[in-house]
Amino acid sequence: MSLLELDDVSVTYRIAAGEVPAVRGVSLTLDSGAALGVAGESGSGKSTLAMALLRLLPGDARVDGRILLGGEDIAAMKWGRLRAVRWAEASIVFQGAQHGLNPVRRIGDQIAEPLLVHGLAKPEGARKRVTELLEQVGLPAWRARSYPHELSGGQRQRVMIAMALACSPRLIIADEPTTALDVMVQAQVLTLIKELVAEHGISLIMISHDLSVLADVCDQLAVMYAGRVVEHGPSAQVFHDPRHPYAKALAAAFPTVGDPASRMAPKGLGGDPPDPMQLPTGCAFHPRCPVALPECASTDVELWPAGPGRVAACVHVRAKEDAS
Amino acid sequence: MTETQTPAEAVETSRPTLLEARDLRVEFSSRGRRARAVDGVNLAIGKGEIVALVGESGCGKTTLARTLLGLERPTAGEVRFDGAALDYRARALKAYRRQVQLVLQDPMGSLNPRHTVYEAVAEGPRIHGLADEREVVSTALSHAGLRPPDRFFLRHPHELSGGQRQRVVIAGALALDPKVLIADEPVASLDASVRGEILALLLRLRAELGLSALVVTHDLGLAWNIADRVAVMYLGRIVESGPVEQVLTAPRHPYTQALLSVLPESPERVVLTGEPPDPTRIPGGCRFHARCQVLASGRAAEAGVDGRCRSEPPAVLPADAVARAACHYAEVTG
Numbered sequence: 001m002s003l004l005e006l007d008d009v010s011v012t013y014r015i016a017a018g019e020v021p022a023v024r025g026v027s028l029t030l031d032s033g034a035a036l037g038v039a040g041e042s043g044s045g046k047s048t049l050a051m052a053l054l055r056l057l058p059g060d061a062r063v064d065g066r067i068l069l070g071g072e073d074i075a076a077m078k079w080g081r082l083r084a085v086r087w088a089e090a091s092i093v094f095q096g097a098q099h100g101l102n103p104v105r106r107i108g109d110q111i112a113e114p115l116l117v118h119g120l121a122k123p124e125g126a127r128k129r130v131t132e133l134l135e136q137v138g139l140p141a142w143r144a145r146s147y148p149h150e151l152s153g154g155q156r157q158r159v160m161i162a163m164a165l166a167c168s169p170r171l172i173i174a175d176e177p178t179t180a181l182d183v184m185v186q187a188q189v190l191t192l193i194k195e196l197v198a199e200h201g202i203s204l205i206m207i208s209h210d211l212s213v214l215a216d217v218c219d220q221l222a223v224m225y226a227g228r229v230v231e232h233g234p235s236a237q238v239f240h241d242p243r244h245p246y247a248k249a250l251a252a253a254f255p256t257v258g259d260p261a262s263r264m265a266p267k268g269l270g271g272d273p274p275d276p277m278q279l280p281t282g283c284a285f286h287p288r289c290p291v292a293l294p295e296c297a298s299t300d301v302e303l304w305p306a307g308p309g310r311v312a313a314c315v316h317v318r319a320k321e322d323a324s
Numbered sequence: 325m326t327e328t329q330t331p332a333e334a335v336e337t338s339r340p341t342l343l344e345a346r347d348l349r350v351e352f353s354s355r356g357r358r359a360r361a362v363d364g365v366n367l368a369i370g371k372g373e374i375v376a377l378v379g380e381s382g383c384g385k386t387t388l389a390r391t392l393l394g395l396e397r398p399t400a401g402e403v404r405f406d407g408a409a410l411d412y413r414a415r416a417l418k419a420y421r422r423q424v425q426l427v428l429q430d431p432m433g434s435l436n437p438r439h440t441v442y443e444a445v446a447e448g449p450r451i452h453g454l455a456d457e458r459e460v461v462s463t464a465l466s467h468a469g470l471r472p473p474d475r476f477f478l479r480h481p482h483e484l485s486g487g488q489r490q491r492v493v494i495a496g497a498l499a500l501d502p503k504v505l506i507a508d509e510p511v512a513s514l515d516a517s518v519r520g521e522i523l524a525l526l527l528r529l530r531a532e533l534g535l536s537a538l539v540v541t542h543d544l545g546l547a548w549n550i551a552d553r554v555a556v557m558y559l560g561r562i563v564e565s566g567p568v569e570q571v572l573t574a575p576r577h578p579y580t581q582a583l584l585s586v587l588p589e590s591p592e593r594v595v596l597t598g599e600p601p602d603p604t605r606i607p608g609g610c611r612f613h614a615r616c617q618v619l620a621s622g623r624a625a626e627a628g629v630d631g632r633c634r635s636e637p638p639a640v641l642p643a644d645a646v647a648r649a650a651c652h653y654a655e656v657t658g
Binding site for chain 2: 041042153182183184185186187188191209210211212213215216246249250252253254255256257258259262263264265266267268269270272273
């Protein structure tokens with residue numbers, strides 16, 4: 001059974017100037033123990049989608065469609081049930097761990113807090129669990145007595161992961177967990193996340209704009225543009241052989257060192273992501289698309305089959321599949 | 325010192341040096357202890373050359389960049405520009421800053437939200453009393469790829485995309501018609517698809533204006549994308565330097581090897597444990613020996629250099645274009 005099921009989920013922010021469609025009709029499923037990567041740029045709706053999963057969006061956001069966690073509708077949950085689900089069944093690791101920790105409280109107390117709040121442990125048991133958690137994320141037990149400023153960026157991100165693990169959730173949502181970190185520390189944190197997924201059977205949704213990082217950790221990859229999933233499939237295939245032109249641009253943005261094709265040839269994409277209040281007609285990507293056809297400005301694209309277990313929202317993909 | 329010089333590199337060395345650090349040391353006092361942020365560095369940037377300075381946070385790369393800009397005074401050694409040592413008197417320093425310009429990361433933090441694009445770019449020319457301000461601002465904006473420039477004059481930073489803001493920051497640096505740009509993580513805060521466009525802009529500025537650039541980054545892919553040469557910094561020293569093709573495809577220093585091995589596409593990973601050590605407590609011997617995977621695996625002992633790794637600091641690398649590594653093991657094994 002799938003642990004998480006998104007069925008035609010849309011999120012719309014209502015602001016003074018009108019409605020902002022941030023997420024537009026996203027359907028995804030995540031099996032127990034699987035890892036799904038969600039890629040896209042700022043404004044693509046990927047973080048809004050993550051927040052919607054645990055109903056963490058502000059009051060001016062309207063969520064349509066259904067989000068089922070373990071078969072249970074998130075929207076229908078009572079406040080008490082939702083509180084129990086957050087942390088205990090699904091938890092989020094946000095980007096910029098630097099700001100997520102309380103600067104005047106010791107690390108150990110902060111990791112213990114969700115355990116105590118959820119009544120999952122008494123103070124004595126919580127202390128033992130904190131030691132265990134710190135060990136799991138590769139920090140010595142004495143770090144429990146440290147304050148956040150005494151830790152490096154990588155160590156603080158490990159503390160955030162330890163907090164997310166505290167109540168043994170079945171799902172962890174990691175939003176750009178390594179963006180602010182150095183390469184070596186990033187490698188340490190990614191190795192840790194991979195181990196946790198493999199050894200504890202935790203499911204993972206990881207969000208990033210770096211396809212190479214997602215392809216490294218996740219089995220499945222979904223690429224978002226302007227609030228929609230434009231490509232979805234097994235991560236190695238999406239990364240090495242992307243079918244949607246936007247996914248192609250993202251995959252080429254981070255070069256492989258040693259690849260002669262990218263030497264002295266940085267690859268980018270002209271233009272900027274669209275304003276969600278003034279989305280282009282037809283395919284939202286067509287004004288920036290290097291292979292756009294005249295019909296792209298008017299045809300409404302949807303996710304078409306693009307090989308076994310793969311879909312992509314591009315008229316070129318549809319044409320190719322129709323031909324075969 | 326080991327060296328392998330091919331005819332191709334000999335051509336590279338012929339680029340005349342424009343900006344240079346010679347035996348540079350910069351120390352700070354940090355909680356009562358001395359932090360040797362830059363601890364003996366030779367680095368040269370040639371005319372029209374793009375050099376990437378690569379290292380982790382805390383390795384001293386930003387301090388080195390600030391010292392090259394004249395924002396920090398070296399404790400020892402000197403910064404040389406166009407053949408002369410840097411003069412730290414106010415008037416000379418002001419003239420120097422027209423030649424060597426800083427491009428900051430995070431354009432949202434470095435642009436004043438209440439200033440228009442025009443005011444942001446005109447600030448430098450006003451300080452330096454340049455004539456034809458409007459013309460200067462227009463030219464700088466078009467060089468930075470914001471065309472037509474007058475369409476951007478009255479915009480505010482919040483009305484621009486991340487890529488456009490970074491272009492405004494670059495235009496501000498270009499307005500003074502500098503010879504060298506020093507860019508600190510120029511694309512770290514940008515989206516993936518915009519990243520390539522800004523890097524392509526740096527390459528175009530080199531081609532069109534003959535600009536030199538020192539790009540400070542922790543991103544080896546960026547070095548591969550645009551740099552001619554790369555210098556890898558670890559705890560205040562350059563541990564490996566040379567042409568990008570050589571250093572990044574056949575790294576010889578164990579630290580460079582480890583940095584390359586953790587890139588997503590790499591087959592075998594060497595994840596160094598621990599955080600980069602503290603510049604107030606630089607280890608004796610080779611400063612990397614406590615984290616060195618070659619020493620830990622016993623390969624250094626097989627080559628008979630493990631004693632030297634622990635006790636004898638490798639010599640400071642000279643500032644030339646030849647591929648070099650400050651490593652006893654690399655020196656012995658070739």
